[in-house]
Amino acid sequence: MKIAIIGTGYVGLPTGVGLAELGNEVCCVDKIKEKISALNAGELTLYEDGLEELFKKNVKAGRLSFTTSMAKAVIGADVVLLAVGTPPHPETKEADLQYIYAAAKELAQYLDGYTVIATKSTVPVGTGDEIEEIVRKVSPQADFDVISLPEFLREGFAIHDFFHPDRIVVGANSSKACEVMKQLYAPFEGKTEFLWVKRRSSEAIKYASNAFLAMKIHYINEMANFCEKAGADINEVAKGMGTDSRIGNKFLNAGPGYGGSCFPKDTNAMAQMARKYGVRLNLIETTIAKNDERKAEMAERVIAKIKNNPQGKIAVLGLAFKGGTDDCRESPAMDILKELLKHSNNIAVYDPKAMQNAEKLLGNQVMYAKDVYEACDEAEILVILTEWEEFRNLDLHRIRGLMKAHKIVDLRNMLNADAVKKSGFDYSCIGMNS
Numbered sequence: 001m002k003i004a005i006i007g008t009g010y011v012g013l014p015t016g017v018g019l020a021e022l023g024n025e026v027c028c029v030d031k032i033k034e035k036i037s038a039l040n041a042g043e044l045t046l047y048e049d050g051l052e053e054l055f056k057k058n059v060k061a062g063r064l065s066f067t068t069s070m071a072k073a074v075i076g077a078d079v080v081l082l083a084v085g086t087p088p089h090p091e092t093k094e095a096d097l098q099y100i101y102a103a104a105k106e107l108a109q110y111l112d113g114y115t116v117i118a119t120k121s122t123v124p125v126g127t128g129d130e131i132e133e134i135v136r137k138v139s140p141q142a143d144f145d146v147i148s149l150p151e152f153l154r155e156g157f158a159i160h161d162f163f164h165p166d167r168i169v170v171g172a173n174s175s176k177a178c179e180v181m182k183q184l185y186a187p188f189e190g191k192t193e194f195l196w197v198k199r200r201s202s203e204a205i206k207y208a209s210n211a212f213l214a215m216k217i218h219y220i221n222e223m224a225n226f227c228e229k230a231g232a233d234i235n236e237v238a239k240g241m242g243t244d245s246r247i248g249n250k251f252l253n254a255g256p257g258y259g260g261s262c263f264p265k266d267t268n269a270m271a272q273m274a275r276k277y278g279v280r281l282n283l284i285e286t287t288i289a290k291n292d293e294r295k296a297e298m299a300e301r302v303i304a305k306i307k308n309n310p311q312g313k314i315a316v317l318g319l320a321f322k323g324g325t326d327d328c329r330e331s332p333a334m335d336i337l338k339e340l341l342k343h344s345n346n347i348a349v350y351d352p353k354a355m356q357n358a359e360k361l362l363g364n365q366v367m368y369a370k371d372v373y374e375a376c377d378e379a380e381i382l383v384i385l386t387e388w389e390e391f392r393n394l395d396l397h398r399i400r401g402l403m404k405a406h407k408i409v410d411l412r413n414m415l416n417a418d419a420v421k422k423s424g425f426d427y428s429c430i431g432m433n434s
């Protein structure tokens with residue numbers, strides 16, 4: 001099939017590569033010229049495990065191309081996937097739909113033959129109706145359907161998740177569009193569950209899922225606070241809870257609060273959307289407020305540890321919002337760093353993949369270390385903010401030799417508390433009286 005993908009970001013690019021790998025002819029369009037130039041020069045514009053190999057293979061095979069021209073991508077396409085950003089509105093915190101509406105208006109000019117317009121972007125309930133109206137206004141004669149095709153990939157695992165989805169949700173009010181989707185997703189038939197639902201239900205499923213996961217993280221963080229006072233160990237408690245199949249073991253890692261480009265914006269958008277319908281989502285609203293507070297509280301824990309030597313160097317490991325990605329958008333690490341910077345101008349940072357993106361946000365306020373050990377050199381305190389696997393196996397002996405004082409604040413519970421203490425560190429982590 002011929003597929004156009006509008007928006008070549010963390011969703012659009014892996015999806016385009018995945019659909020090309022399945023044998024489709026995919027053309028990805030983005031309005032940022034530099035992105036398209038880089039991709040056409042064979043350079044990836046974001047980090048995702050396993051993306052590079054499939055990207056190169058499919059470009060070489062002639063199944064995957066990149067352009068800034070909406071016309072080039074959309075003319076003749078059987079399916080147009082909308083994967084543009086829906087960031088939070090700075091004041092109202094609602095999903096800002098200007099990019100998706102602009103893309104719909106533009107693509108509508110180039111529709112020819114029957115086309116399915118599928119929204120992969122996360123959009124409030126009812127946005128499909130709006131897109132339909134926009135397209136019809138621009139091209140009254142066009143033969144098209146608008147469906148909701150929410151994306152559930154996890155950054156860092158986008159390629160894995162594309163080929164092994166838990167489920168594929170299709171929100172369509174037209175059986176003709178469903179037939180096209182069945183054809184597109186035929187390789188997944190019998191391998192994953194398909195949910196054929198109303199378009200509005202599909203739009204709601206995405207927000208309801210993300211808000212639930214955010215609440216699950218908030219819940220385990222509250223339990224961690226409790227365990228710290230009650231003398232229990234949150235790692236043991238989470239394991240005990242997670243082995244119950246009704247609860248499940250995912251999203252039970254206590255930490256500095258959730259972040260990333262999805263959970264903060266989607267919980268806010270969900271709460272605002274519900275208010276418009278006259279419904280108060282108290283659980284979600286509390287989650288949002290408490291998650292914001294948590295990041296400041298985490299920074300305070302670090303500051304308390306260096307109050308005797310406030311100018312001592314702080315070594316920060318981890319900047320991305322989670323391990324496995326270079327994405328720093330709404331990263332808890334960034335929020336905690338901003339708090340730390342109010343107290344210290346002696347901070348060195350290191351992240352395996354996110355240094356470039358972090359530099360765009362932090363500028364010259366911090367020192368950028370080439371590895372863990374350069375960051376720790378002469379440091380007073382070591383703070384772990386992102387759960388990169390390589391931080392699990394730090395050479396503690398070497399780090400002890402490099403640091404001036406021997407304090408570790410591990411906000412991701414990456415290290416073995418007993419081993420760290422035995423190595424002579426003052427160690428604190430989350431959810432246990434370490």
Ligand SMILES: NC(=O)c1ccc[n+]([C@@H]2O[C@H](COP(=O)([O-])OP(=O)(O)OC[C@H]3O[C@@H](n4cnc5c(N)ncnc54)[C@H](O)[C@@H]3O)[C@@H](O)[C@H]2O)c1
Binds near residue numbers: 011029032123
């Ligand atoms: N990132 C994730 O893990 C994830 C997961 C599930 C769903 N989503 C949702 O998917 C959507 C996209 O997220 P993302 O992280 O890929 O965003 P992103 O910011 O990484 O990428 C969006 C891209 O769209 C481009 N764009 C915007 N308007 C355009 C237009 N008119 N024409 C062409 N290109 C245009 C931008 O230049 C940008 O490159 C959002 O709604 C998000 O909530 C994201």
